Amino acid sequence: MNTGDTGFMILSAALVFFMTPGLAFFYGGLVRRKNVCSTMMACTSIMGLSVVMWVLFGYSLSFGGNHLGIIGDFRWLAFRHVGMDAGPYADTIPHLVFAAFQMMFAMITPALITGSLVGRMKFKALFFFMAFWSVLVYYPLAHMVWGSGGILAKLGSVDFAGGNVVHISSGVSALVLSILLGRRRGYEHTTYRVHNVPFVLLGASILWFGWFGFNAGSALGANGLAAHAFMTSALSSACAMLTWMLIEVIRERKPTLVGASTGLVIGLVAITPGAGFVPIWSAFLIGGLVSPICYFGVALVKKKLKIDDALDAFGCHGIGGIWGGLATGLFGQSSINSTAQWDGLFFGDTRLFLAQLAGIFITIIIAVIGTLVCAGIIRIFTELRVSVRDEQLGLDISQHGESAYPTFTGLDQ
Amino acid sequence: MLIKVEAIIREEQFEDVKQALQEIGVNGMTVSQVMGCGAQWGYTQYVRGMEVDIQMVPKIKFEIVVSSEEWETKTIQAIQKAAFTGQVGDGKIFSYEIRMAQKIRTKETGYDALQSDN
Numbered sequence: 033m034n035t036g037d038t039g040f041m042i043l044s045a046a047l048v049f050f051m052t053p054g055l056a057f058f059y060g061g062l063v064r065r066k067n068v069c070s071t072m073m074a075c076t077s078i079m080g081l082s083v084v085m086w087v088l089f090g091y092s093l094s095f096g097g098n099h100l101g102i103i104g105d106f107r108w109l110a111f112r113h114v115g116m117d118a119g120p121y122a123d124t125i126p127h128l129v130f131a132a133f134q135m136m137f138a139m140i141t142p143a144l145i146t147g148s149l150v151g152r153m154k155f156k157a158l159f160f161f162m163a164f165w166s167v168l169v170y171y172p173l174a175h176m177v178w179g180s181g182g183i184l185a186k187l188g189s190v191d192f193a194g195g196n197v198v199h200i201s202s203g204v205s206a207l208v209l210s211i212l213l214g215r216r217r218g219y220e221h222t223t224y225r226v227h228n229v230p231f232v233l234l235g236a237s238i239l240w241f242g243w244f245g246f247n248a249g250s251a252l253g254a255n256g257l258a259a260h261a262f263m264t265s266a267l268s269s270a271c272a273m274l275t276w277m278l279i280e281v282i283r284e285r286k287p288t289l290v291g292a293s294t295g296l297v298i299g300l301v302a303i304t305p306g307a308g309f310v311p312i313w314s315a316f317l318i319g320g321l322v323s324p325i326c327y328f329g330v331a332l333v334k335k336k337l338k339i340d341d342a343l344d345a346f347g348c349h350g351i352g353g354i355w356g357g358l359a360t361g362l363f364g365q366s367s368i369n370s371t372a373q374w375d376g377l378f379f380g381d382t383r384l385f386l387a388q389l390a391g392i393f394i395t396i397i398i399a400v401i402g403t404l405v406c407a408g409i410i411r412i413f414t415e416l417r418v419s420v421r422d423e424q425l426g427l428d429i430s431q432h433g434e435s436a437y438p439t440f441t442g443l444d445q
Numbered sequence: 446m447l448i449k450v451e452a453i454i455r456e457e458q459f460e461d462v463k464q465a466l467q468e469i470g471v472n473g474m475t476v477s478q479v480m481g482c483g484a485q486w487g488y489t490q491y492v493r494g495m496e497v498d499i500q501m502v503p504k505i506k507f508e509i510v511v512s513s514e515e516w517e518t519k520t521i522q523a524i525q526k527a528a529f530t531g532q533v534g535d536g537k538i539f540s541y542e543i544r545m546a547q548k549i550r551t552k553e554t555g556y557d558a559l560q561s562d563n
Contacts, residue, residue: 222497
């Protein structure tokens, strides 16, 4: 047991926790004025749901025991035997701290999906979807990548802080669910109606701050690797922000605050799987290239495929996460972190890159199937989508009976 | 004859128009923030590289009631000069006759209702 590690990990857990409310502001600012409460409520309700589920059985299913490398068991039901002593995953911190840190990841991942669903998904359907999705997609994936005997880890695929588990899984699920839901009304005119740009920056800044806990904390100790992950994260985020601004200046002549905020977030998405595996210099490339990839990825999804991935949960987290996973296979070095068995493609070894490809592929398959199954289960009980009238009225009033700005009567609804 | 002059102008020309009307000495005005568009149906904006059609554009509406055709011309000319930029979206000015006016405090009607006490 090490007090330095313990203190660092408790604070890192709190930092990661703060990302979900940050995400609520990030998403809340991007939507139109009649859907602000519902967008924020989607993230907020998941904060409650995920903690209850995690303590009851989520942690045990993800990390307790091992069945076929796919899922755990119920040995730690309701945190039985999860206590103040060190657990099997980290020697220097209490088992409870590890479980708390992982809990925050199980919280933000379903919240990320909600970005593609805004303005049209029934709250009841969304809430129960997230409960089923956690069980069918998140817990198995967390087990496969980080749990003892997980098959993705056995393949040699690495994921430092959750590129597969968090970003690719949520992004791909968001894409599938937005196809199932269909497009919002008026999509052909307006894919975005950003109602509060300062909220977007507020959310993005909270995300950036919290992400230091997310990535550095994934070292599971207050050590050099944590510092390494901290710096690759900062650098990748900064580079992505600048390249996004550059693209906007070239294509639209003016850099926007929404664009800068988007860039910094996807820079963090891209570095997440590799933060503790890649050399610092590679973060220039990982962050610098994620912006053009996502910028054109968003256009591909929205303009060509005409899919209403409303706030780009797939365009940013899915595509950015896949790039991050591949980049880890390009630039990863076992000398930085011996969890990686091989060096990346850039250093002349193909094995890590192929393992990354396999990991990404399996994650996508699980996310697609899991989302279809969850949506199928929900459809037995309720429609996924609100009525036309409720959509026109706005989800704030129709789903929650409250309005974000009750005294403001502009025509920008 | 009482005539109402209505002008829909650019938000950024608000101060200039207000000052021009003050300079010619109109006895009062009503101003509101409105949304609307002309033949162009707004403009296109970019968010994350995607085109967003902004159809309703915020504008300022001035309403001034005057008591003669001479004042009507004077008011319209002042607004036209102050609101002009030469770009698409400068707005429009309308005028029409109105039937009646009454000052609430003094109950005066017609021409008298529009005059100031000093």
